[in-house]
Amino acid sequence: MTIQQFRYLVEIAKHGSISKAASALYVTQPSISKAMHDLEAEFEIKILDRTNKGVVFTKAGTELLFYAKTLLEQMDSVVYHFKREKATDVTKLSISSQHYGFAIEAVANFMSYFAERKYELTIREGKTTDVIDDVYASRSILGILSLTDLNKNFFKRYFISKSLNFTPLVSLKQHVFLRKEHPLAHLECINLEQLTDYPYLTYQQDDVLLHFAEEAINVDTIRNLVYLKDRGAMNNLLSHTDGYNLGTGCIVDNYMNPNIISIPLEGSNLIQVGLVRRTDVFLSKELLVYINFLKTALEKSAPKD
Numbered sequence: 001m002t003i004q005q006f007r008y009l010v011e012i013a014k015h016g017s018i019s020k021a022a023s024a025l026y027v028t029q030p031s032i033s034k035a036m037h038d039l040e041a042e043f044e045i046k047i048l049d050r051t052n053k054g055v056v057f058t059k060a061g062t063e064l065l066f067y068a069k070t071l072l073e074q075m076d077s078v079v080y081h082f083k084r085e086k087a088t089d090v091t092k093l094s095i096s097s098q099h100y101g102f103a104i105e106a107v108a109n110f111m112s113y114f115a116e117r118k119y120e121l122t123i124r125e126g127k128t129t130d131v132i133d134d135v136y137a138s139r140s141i142l143g144i145l146s147l148t149d150l151n152k153n154f155f156k157r158y159f160i161s162k163s164l165n166f167t168p169l170v171s172l173k174q175h176v177f178l179r180k181e182h183p184l185a186h187l188e189c190i191n192l193e194q195l196t197d198y199p200y201l202t203y204q205q206d207d208v209l210l211h212f213a214e215e216a217i218n219v220d221t222i223r224n225l226v227y228l229k230d231r232g233a234m235n236n237l238l239s240h241t242d243g244y245n246l247g248t249g250c251i252v253d254n255y256m257n258p259n260i261i262s263i264p265l266e267g268s269n270l271i272q273v274g275l276v277r278r279t280d281v282f283l284s285k286e287l288l289v290y291i292n293f294l295k296t297a298l299e300k301s302a303p304k305d
Helices: 003-015 018-025 029-043 059-083 101-113 128-136 152-161 231-240 285-301
Strands: 048-051 054-057 091-097 119-125 142-148 164-173 175-179 200-202 225-227 245-247 260-264 270-278
Touching: 003 018, 003 029, 003 059, 018 029, 029 059, 054 059, 091 101, 091 128, 091 285, 101 119, 101 285, 119 128, 128 142, 128 164, 128 270, 142 152, 142 285, 152 164, 164 285, 175 231, 200 231, 200 245, 231 260
Parallel strands: 091 119, 091 142, 200 225
Antiparallel strands: 048 054, 142 270, 164 270, 175 245, 175 260
């Protein structure tokens, strides 16, 4: 027995239909059907009778519905008492992303768009594994990450095993991020051998599996490594040292230090930037607004070479 199952139960009673309840809650119909079957098995009762016109609650189902409504009302009262506002008055959105400036620019545009509305946004930045774990555990409803030619087949299988769906947005050549005064900044294209004498700045310290590496480079061959977890620190070091970073090549105005440029990496693999979400979750209208802002920011910042 879970609170989520009781929410499903009340929503079914409200709409008289499992499919309409699923649509209202932005989940799939099979998810609600399974939740009802699990409740029936747990209490050893029949909750719903299915008809051509929808569903009808049995006597036992009606009794359970009463307790479900009572429990949810008590929970809402607790929330109202301590938060002094009803949760339904607030647009809530939780997003996880790799360290991408275009994802943050989209958040800023989202905030302006809904300036007259109450909202509660949670933005998490992290490694590939962090993003996937957040979405899988429902800490975030949407994840933003990139795959490469080297790991995309692995991830496709991994997503299936986790009941996650990946939607590509754009494919980009891998680029080198560095400052305008860098000794290699005058080149039109850079190869890995030319980068040998310069410090490599990366977010990838904690990922154990090579499959999860965000950058197609063997760190064992790098002489000087700097591991970072903060995008601000990355921007500061890139703009003030001869260190470099590999990535999408996207330069996001006003969200990156203007002294940072990107140059194509010779012989590099393609990077596929996209969205990851649970297969049993639908996208709300508010989330679709964010995704549109994200696409615009991504298109505007993508390298033109």
